[in-house]
Amino acid sequence: MGYDKTDELTINTIRVLAADATAHANSGHPGAPMGMAPVAHVLFNKFMRFNPKNTKWLNRDRFVLSNGHGCMLQYALLHLYGYALSIDDLKAFRSVDSITPGHPEAHDTPGIEVTTGPLGQGICNAVGLAMAQAHTGAVFNKPGFELINNYTYCFLGDGCLMEGVSSEACSLAGHLQLGNLIAIWDDNHISIDGDTNQAFTEDVVKRYESYGWQVITVADGDNDLAGIEAAIKEAQSVTNKPSIIKLNTTIGFGSKQQGTHSVHGSALKADDIKQLKQKWGFNPEESFAVAQEVYDRCNQASSAGAAAEEEWNKLFASYGEKYKSEHDDLIRRQKGELPEGWEKSLPVYTPKDDAVASRKLSEIVLQKIHNVIPELYGGSADLTGSNLTRWKDAVDFQPPATGLGDYTGRYVRYGVREHGMGAILNGLAAYGTILPYGGTFLNFVSYAAGAVRLSALSQVRTLWVATHDSIGLGEDGPTHQPIETLAHFRALPNCMVWRPADGNETSAAYYVALTSKHTPSIMALSRQNLPQLENSTIERAIKGGYVCHEVEGAQVTLVSTGSEVCICIDAVKELEKQGIKARVVSIPCFEVFDAQPQEYRLSVLPDGIPSMSVEVMSTMGWERYTHEQFGLNRFGASGAYKDVYKKFEFTPEGVAKRAVATIDFWKDVPNIRSPLNRAFKQII
Amino acid sequence: MGYDKTDELTINTIRVLAADATAHANSGHPGAPMGMAPVAHVLFNKFMRFNPKNTKWLNRDRFVLSNGHGCMLQYALLHLYGYALSIDDLKAFRSVDSITPGHPEAHDTPGIEVTTGPLGQGICNAVGLAMAQAHTGAVFNKPGFELINNYTYCFLGDGCLMEGVSSEACSLAGHLQLGNLIAIWDDNHISIDGDTNQAFTEDVVKRYESYGWQVITVADGDNDLAGIEAAIKEAQSVTNKPSIIKLNTTIGFGSKQQGTHSVHGSALKADDIKQLKQKWGFNPEESFAVAQEVYDRCNQASSAGAAAEEEWNKLFASYGEKYKSEHDDLIRRQKGELPEGWEKSLPVYTPKDDAVASRKLSEIVLQKIHNVIPELYGGSADLTGSNLTRWKDAVDFQPPATGLGDYTGRYVRYGVREHGMGAILNGLAAYGTILPYGGTFLNFVSYAAGAVRLSALSQVRTLWVATHDSIGLGEDGPTHQPIETLAHFRALPNCMVWRPADGNETSAAYYVALTSKHTPSIMALSRQNLPQLENSTIERAIKGGYVCHEVEGAQVTLVSTGSEVCICIDAVKELEKQGIKARVVSIPCFEVFDAQPQEYRLSVLPDGIPSMSVEVMSTMGWERYTHEQFGLNRFGASGAYKDVYKKFEFTPEGVAKRAVATIDFWKDVPNIRSPLNRAFKQII
Structure with a gap:
């Protein structure tokens, strides 16, 4: 447990780099890096197992900076420990096209596991990473082959603790008894508004104990390196509880303003940085300076990590001799590729098949594919029976001690915690061996908007099974009926x-969602039954949009999605009675349709004919595809779904009436242009 | 504390009404009403002070059903206690256009205070109602005139406790020491997925103690009416802490399926209802039957409430003699009307005035109007210095014991709790004497999407001061830069x-937001400075859209908002160099612009000329107003804001280039139609 001058120098180097980079950018947050440099040093130097030369080594320890605004801490560490992040990258902190953006972004920067910054998210990602570790270990470890036993470490600040999303995930983490999850709370009593006593006086220790966590306190996080080390060891020693270390620190340690909110979110002044450097034996005229002994000290840990990986690779190779299929499966999973031929399990329908709600169709898909895609790992925010997210005989992911399942289980009972679930999905996906999905009502995916946004930004493959997708849910009424969500x-x-x-x-939606390695998906699924369409095929639908009813001499194109497509098909018959010919287009996914060649798109939505969208929610966005829009730019109504549809005229007659109005309105316009024609390219 | 047969009958009547109504609708949640009927009876009969004939009496006790799916409980109570909700209304439960929708909606149903159902929201609304009570009492009560001392009671279930939004608000409520807030937790161990032990094993008592709440337990909530009464009394007796009563109940009490999740969300079977009625002495052949003695028992409480109101009215009249201005102010506030002439305090600018960030302009408005609008009651989710939401010398709303403010204070330190803040704003607004606003970055209003949705649905006047509204926030980068938010x-x-x-x-935005009694507003405000425009006036801008640069013979209309309007103005000069004439339109608010007469709208966006929108975020929705769109359908970038704008070509040159492309693309189209022309009316 001895710490020497080099340790001290390394810690102060981290602090000075944070001060230099924020000063250089004239922007950023020096306070947290300076306060957390000691624990970061102890953690990375003595505990973290990683190989900077292979940031994707499966059994590496995961590090999450939930207080992502303190990212100069992480960038400094990545640099010092030999990741592909140079001093020039640090100098480019917070500048356009750098790999050192204002908050850590997983897809940009080597060594960043998850994208953080929006407070509360990182700790939930860490819960997801720890769940993934527990599950992957339970599935793949064998006697004599403890392949997967990494820790997940997470730094978090007061802001993360105040956010409800972290409450959700941490309550679940306690329930799940995730022993390999170790969180370290930067208890510095400062947030942007000043002293946390203005708004945050709860007893955090007691709260985390109430969740079933082990809580350990380090009284002097600024100086007591041995105490920090002991705390982390203690955290590791308890294997059936996640741990949180309450680390008392001084924000902006070393600054003349230390301990105040003025060091939280702005660069230190020049004279302040000068006195720091003088005090700690740095040359005040130099910036971004790192002593060789610091690199050497950090390199010891990196080298140890590289050696550990080498050992592990040997272990894995001999594992492969004994357990070839598991070995190969684990390699395949890490590539993000699905088992060959999996898609043959996707159900295919003909128009003669029964009308079925798309939530049920989704259940059938899950039922058919869960055996061929073993990394599929689902759950629901307490709506299992409504979302239909659990295949028959699924084992729940539960601590064995509960008697309700075990860690090999692939179905998670998330509780009524949509936002926590969303953020956990991001962590699960980031681990590298799991393909996670979560269920809730479409309306409540909005609760998780903060997490979904980060799925998209960090390019992870997560799936939302979002049922009850419209006023078609009926009786639950406007509080539950999405209007703006799509x-x-x-x-x-x-x-x-x-x-x-x-x-x-x-089936097409699942096909594209599961094979898109870098894009999250939301599947909006109906509560009510839907007939099987005449012209739908998986091949057509995977293009995101296609013609599902064509007729020569059509006067209008009806463009729709989901539960309204069949109403449009019926509207065609209604229009026929009036001698009007209409074609119908289904666009199940804008994003995918937009990615098709323009020629194909124009064959679906051609020039020369007016078009009208039909969707029982906000018309916003439909103007991009159609000339006229029939939608619902108000809240819905509570009642039997057919009554609700009728109230708003989403019936074959109501559609036909508006189709006639569309034809009439556009009849004098020569050479009608498809809205797909644009003057210039969009920035995408 | 005596309870007799009539009490028992009243409780069973509530249960039977819930069973009958859900059976009649063949939809709904009988379990919670049947389990909570005893506590509801005790609360309404012995504690709640209300007058069903005047649901808006200011000092009434507030009741919030946070587990809103149990609304048949509330509807039954409203009926029995004489609110304008008939047996026929109960029979119309969950049918179209009834006042008894699937979840309680405040604007539809007399006696419903706030719209609930999305879990976790109601308890936060209750926190807001209790804050409003504490504040209004502190401001208006005088020696001998305790005008405002009502309680806020809230029922909540396990789902509400699992949602992070409730964690946020309840932590704050503990900090704020809201003694008049009494929550009652329906601890029935059942959620939709089954036993809560699958996902929710935290120690809730300990958690609420950690928040600084008083926790009281009632072991037998099914039968122990005296125990329930004693618990509520105990809750009332502690005046510096909110209380939560842990009430052990049996979901669906009386049903053959009681205590299981099968009674949670579906109607009971006919034979089950029959046995209920037989067991409890009801005629099994009758539905929706209420004995006169039950009405009489309930009427006692209602009459007592009416009498209490009468007393209060006398007190208030004599208060008016002594404190006329406070008296009149309180009346005015309840009407939702602002003090006469308040708008004269709105700042007015000329083009000669300095360029100022709109977040700063917002601060100037708040600084100018806070004195003339005493009900203005602000706060921020820990971004006060960035959102600029606190006027100089504002007093913080804090428990006096903290020494940081007092309950007359009008500035709330919400902590990093956006969703909780949003839900609290809804409660504050619902109270009737407060005009609340809350600040955060625009990007993090998304965290509160669930609450904002309910602001809109329940038609309350809440304001979001949403600063850092685009890539213009610069260095913080994509994690903080809104793209999809608007x-x-x-x-x-x-x-x-x-x-x-x-x-x-x-100023115009504030004018419309503050005078729109039934609509929430989100003000998207810039971090960066914006010049004062030539042709902007408050009068023009309150129309939601107007021409801010006109020129004869214009070849293109540039349509923009916020920080991009001035770029468009500069682009006009750029285009002039190329001999091209362009006009510029500013549409600060779609919703308000859409409400203008079509003739006016077409004068702003006329036929015969192509138009192009310019906004540094998703183009979605702009197709409704313009022919072409220049926006950002990707995530932003971290860097100095000018560099970021330049990267994506949001410069006068970049705009001009695309304006030229727009003109070129539309040059062969005769009689260009404004997109405002539509074939048929939208459902709004």
């Missing part, structure tokens, strides 16, 4: 929103 | 999204 998530970059109209479209 | 909230019905371009537009 527009919201369709506007989110790199997020697929699927709203399948029948069985083949549901 | 599209999301613009798609939400009855929600105003304002994005003012300068000082006059900011």
Whole structure:
């Protein structure tokens, strides 16, 4: 447990780098890095197992900076420990196109596990990472082969603790008894508004004990390196509880303003940095300076990590001799590739098949594919029986001690915790061996908007089984009926929103969602039954949009999704009675349709004919595809779903009436242009 | 404390009504009403002070059903106690256009204080109601005139406790020492997925103690009426802590399936209802039957409430003699009307005034109007110095014991709790004497999406001061830069999204937001400075959209909002160099612009000329107003804001280039139609 001058120098180097980089950028948060440098040093130097040369080594310890605004701490560590992050990258902190953005982004920067910054998310990601570790270990470890036993460490601040999303995930983590999860709370009593006593006077220790966590306190996190080390060891020693270490620190340690909120979110002044450097024996005229002994000290840990990986690789190779299929499966999973031929298990339908709710169609998919995709790992936020997210005979992911399942289980009881679930999904996906999905009502995916946004930004493959997707849920009424939700998530970059109209479209949605390695998906699924369409096929639907009813001499194109496509098909018959010919297009996914070649898109939504969208929610966004829009720009109503549809005229007659109005309105316009024609390219 | 046969009959009547109504609707949740009927009876009969004939009596006790799916409990109570809710209304439970929708909706049903159902929201609304009570009491009560001392009671279930939003608000409520808040937890161990031991094994008592709440346990909530009464009394006796009563109940009490999740969310079977009625002495052939003695028993409480109101009215009249201005102010506030002439305090700008960030312009508004609008009651989710939401010398709303403020204070330190804040705002607004606003970054309003949705649905006047509204926030990067956020909230019905371009537009945004009694507003405000525009006036901007640069013979209309309007103005000069004439339109608020007469709208966005929108975020929704869209359908970048704008070509040159492309693309189209022309009316 001895710590020497080099340790001290390393800690102060981290602090000075944070001060230099924020000063250089004239932006950023020096306070947290300076306060947490000691614990970061102890953790990375004495505990963390990682190989900077292979950031994807499966059994590496995971590190999550939930207080992501303190990212200069992480960037400094990545640099010192030999990740592909140079001093020039530190100098480029917070500048355009750097790999050192204002908050850590997983897809940009080597060594960053998850994208953090929005408070509360990181600790939930850490819960997900720890669940993934527990599950992967339970599935793959064998006697003599403890392949997967890594720890997940997470730093978090007061802000993370105040956010409800962390309460959700931490309560669940306690229930799940995740012994390999170790959180370290930067208890510095300062948030942006000043002293936390203004708003945050709860007893955090007691709260975490109430969740079933082990709580350990380090009284002097600024100086007591041995105490920090002992605390982490103690955390490791308890294997059936997650641990949180309450670390009392001084924000901006070393600054003349230390311990105040003025060091939280702005660069230190030049004279302040100068006195820091003088005090700690740095040359005040130099910036971004790192002594060789510091690199050497850090390199010891990195080398040890590289050696550990080498050992592990040997272990894994001999594991492969004994357990070839598991070995190969684990390699395959890490590539994000699905088992060959899995797609043959996707159900296919003909128009003769029964009308089925798309939530049920989704259940059928899960039932058929869960055996061929062993990394599929589901759950629901307490709506299992409504979301239909649990295949028959699924084992629950539960601590064995509960008697309710075990860690090999692939179904998670998330409780009524949508946001926590969403953030956990991001952690699960980031681990590398799991393909996670979570269920709730579409309306309550909005509760998790903060997490879904980070799924999209960090390019992870997560799936939302979002049932009860419209006023079609009926009696539950406006509080539960999405209106704005699809527009919201369709506007989110790199997020697929699927709203399948029948069985083949549901299979197509799953096909694309599961094979898109870097994009999350939201599957909007109906409560009510939907007939199998004449012209839907998986092949057509995977293009995101296709013609599902064609007729020569059509006067209008009806464009729809999900439960309204069949109403449009019926509207065609209604229009026929009036001598009007209409074609019908289904666009189950904007994002995917937009990615098709323009020629194909124009064959679906051609020039020369007016078009009208039909969807029982906000029309926002439909103007991109259609000339006219029939939707619901108000809240819904509580009642039997057919009554609700009728109230708002989402009936074949109501659609036909508006189709006629559309034809009439556009009849004098020569050379009608498809809205798909644009003057210039969008920035995507 | 005596309870007799009539009490028992009243309790069983509530249960039977819940069973009958859900059976009649063949939909709904009988379990919670049947389990909570005893506590509801004790509370309404012995404690709640209310007058069903005047549901808006200011000092009434507030009741919130946070587990809103149990609304048949509330509807039964409203009926029995003489609110304007008939037996026929109960029979119409969950049918279209009834006042008894699937979850309680405040604007529809007399006696419903807040709209609940989305779990976790109601308890936060209750915190807001209790804060409003504490504040209003502190401001208006005088020696001998304790005008405002009502209690806020809230029922909540396990689901509400699992949701993080409730953790946020309850932690704050403990900090704020809200003694008049009494929550009653229906501890029935059942959620939709089954036994709560599957996901929710935390120690709730300990957690609420950690928040600083008083926790009281009632072991037998099914039968022990005296125990329930004693618990509520005990809760009332502690005046510096909120209380939560842990009430052990049996879900679906009386049903053959009692205590299981099968009674949670579906109607009881006919034979089950029959045995209930037989067991409890009801005629099994009758439905919706209420004995006169039950009405009489309930009427005693209602009459006592009416008498209490009468007493209060006398007290208030004599208060008026002594404190006329306070008296009149309180009356005015309850009408939702602002003090006469308040709008004269709104700042007005000329083009000669300095360029100022709109977050700063917002601060100036708050600084100018806080004295003339005493009900203005603000706060921020720990971003006070960034959101600029606190006027100089504001007093914080804090328990006096903290020494940091007092309950007359009008500034709340919400902590990093956006969702909790949003739900609290709804409660504050529902109280009737307060005009609340809350600040955070625009990106993090998304964390509160669940609460914002309910602001809109329940038609309350809440304001979000949502600063750092785009990539213009610069260095914090993509994790903090909104892309989808405006599209999301613009798609939400009855929600105003304002994005003012300068000082006059900011004043206009506040004018409309503050005078719209039944609509929430989100003010999207810039971090960076914005010049004062030539043609902006408050009068023009309150129309939601107006021409801010006109030129004869214009070839293109540039349509923009907020920080991009001035770029468009500069682009006009850029285009002039190329001999191209362009006009510029500012649309600070879609919702308000849409409400203008079509003739006016077409004068702003006329036929015969192509138009292009310019906004540094998702283009979704802009197709409704413009032919072409220049926006950002990808995530942003971390860097100095000017560099980020440049990266994506949001510069006068970048705009001009695309304006030229727009003109070129539309040059061969005769009679260009404004997108405002539509074939048929939208459902709004």
